[in-house]
Structure formats: structure tokens, C-alpha cells
Amino acid sequence: MKLAELIREDSIVLDFEAADKWKAIDRLVDHLVAAGRVKASQKKLVHDALVAREKIASTGMEHGVALPHAQIEGLDEAAAALAIAPQGVPFASVDKKPATLIALLVIPRRSIRQHVRALAAIARLLSSAEMRATLLSSKSSKEAAETMAREEAKEFA
Numbered sequence: 001m002k003l004a005e006l007i008r009e010d011s012i013v014l015d016f017e018a019a020d021k022w023k024a025i026d027r028l029v030d031h032l033v034a035a036g037r038v039k040a041s042q043k044k045l046v047h048d049a050l051v052a053r054e055k056i057a058s059t060g061m062e063h064g065v066a067l068p069h070a071q072i073e074g075l076d077e078a079a080a081a082l083a084i085a086p087q088g089v090p091f092a093s094v095d096k097k098p099a100t101l102i103a104l105l106v107i108p109r110r111s112i113r114q115h116v117r118a119l120a121a122i123a124r125l126l127s128s129a130e131m132r133a134t135l136l137s138s139k140s141s142k143e144a145a146e147t148m149a150r151e152e153a154k155e156f157a
Helices: 021-034 040-056 112-126 129-136 141-155
Strands: 069-072 079-089 099-108
Touching: 021 040, 021 079, 021 099, 040 069, 040 099, 079 129, 079 141, 099 112, 099 129, 112 129, 112 141, 129 141
Parallel strands: 069 099
Antiparallel strands: 079 099
16 A cells, blocks of 8 residues: 555644644544544544553654554554644654654554554655655645655655
8 A cells, every 4th residue: 555545635634733642642533533534433442542552652753753553453444644743742752852743553453564564654754854844844735645645656666
């Protein structure tokens, strides 16, 4: 699965704000439900799995990136959301800096290989300082989605 298919325009939230990582997870799960990417009946299951994973170890990385993720039993298909949070969200990150880009990923438990590949693709994409800056300055969800799709296309060209 291409990253552009996973993080679509309807799953990108601009000017995202949350008091902490727990509120960020809440809001992003709500967004995935509202966008029809996660069934309302699975909201609690998805939320609880993400919180349980986050309690094991923070998914806050370096350079303002956080990658909350979980494998979900019974989930129909992978879903992801990207929060662009210029003000930053406290995420207990490795470098102690707030997260300005939060890529939340949920994958069906049966798709372990897809989970690892998707996490690697997101991490690779967001490892570029230029890409992070471009996403942070996006004026619309469409612009952010197109930026990611172009960058991903370069990798496979």
C-alpha cells in the first residue's frame, strides 16, 4: 500500500491543537471515525489499543515527529491520520521537543508486514527537514497530501 493511499486528504488535520498526547490520540481517532476510515463501533477498540501501545513507550520521536500506532484485532483495513500542529503537542518525545507532526496509524493485526512497512515509510518521509517544513507550512489538507504523494513518487521513480 502506498503512503498516499493511507494518509489521504480527508485524514489530514491542519492547525491541530491538543493539550497532550492523550488528547491528541482522542482527537485523531475521532477524526478517523468522522472521515469514515474507522467504524464508529470500533472507536473504543482503536483508542484503547493506541493508548495501551503509548503506555508501553512513547512514540514521540525526534524533530517534532510522533508516530502513535497500533495493530487492531478485527479492524477491516489500515487507516492513518496526520496532524499538523505548528504550536506543538507535548508527546514525551525522545528529544523532549513537542510534536508538530503526528502521524497516527492503525493496522489490522493480521497485517504485521504492512504495519512495519507503513511505519518505516512514514518515518522515512518525515525524516527530511525539508519535508517537515513543507508540511508545516501547508495551507490546506489537499496541499499536504499532494506534497506527500510527490515525495513518495520520487522514491519509486
